[in-house]
Amino acid sequence: MSHNTIAINQRMDRFDGHESVWLFGYGSLIFKADFPFIERRAASITGWTRRFWQGSHDHRGTETAPGRVVTLVPDPGQVCHGMAYLVTPEEFAHLDHREKNGYLRLATEISFEGAGSAEGLVYIATHENAAYLGPASERDIARQIAASRGPSGPNSEYLLELARALRELGKFDHHVFEIERHLREFMAG
Ligand code: BEZ
Secondary structure (H helix, E strand, O other), rough: OOOOOOOHOOOOOOOOOOEEEEEEEEEEEHOOOOOOOOOOEEEEEEEEEEEEEEEOOOOOOOOOOEEEEEEEEEEEEEEEEEEEEEOOOOHHHHHHHOOOOOOOEEEEEEEOOOOOOOEEEEEEEOOOOOOOOOOHHHHHHHHHHOOEEOEEEEEHOOOOOOOOHHHOOOOOOOOHHHHHHHHHHHHHH
16 A cells, blocks of 8 residues: 555544534544634544654654554554544644545544543554554664654654643553653653
8 A cells, every 4th residue: 555545534524514523533643733713522442552653754753764653553452542633524624634644534433531432533554554664662663763854843742742631641651661761751852
């Protein structure tokens, strides 16, 4: 699969005709919603785990020195916490463009913190996309993040903002917090 997923995402018609659609965010969408939304709620999806396994050549790294950002990997029974946004369908054109480096829209059940659930969308970059980097130790991931920067800023800022936002939500994520721990060591020199 090529880097650019815009055309594939625009053929996704699951919510055609809906006035609004829930979007689940588990990465930068938790701390940076640069689009209008109708409502925002803490939420989770089941069967997925957040991992820093996707390469970022266009936001937090470059073509020759990619950074690492999160994707979701299937993990039966696991719960991934994040933030859900109710948006109008037009917002997906903007998001398809922003996340064109391998992320595909997937329909999923979203559970809201407190009570209730809704069918919505999540962007996932699978191992089949060209920008996928895959597993590495949390220390090696932290080292790569410490060294990477792209048009959207330092890769370290992305990691630290995500860790802060998860703490603010009161959610523990071992993978993210271990990378943060190693990153802070490297940054302290
Ligand atoms: C997110 O923050 O949920 C997100 C991650 C990757 C691509 C698009 C959104």
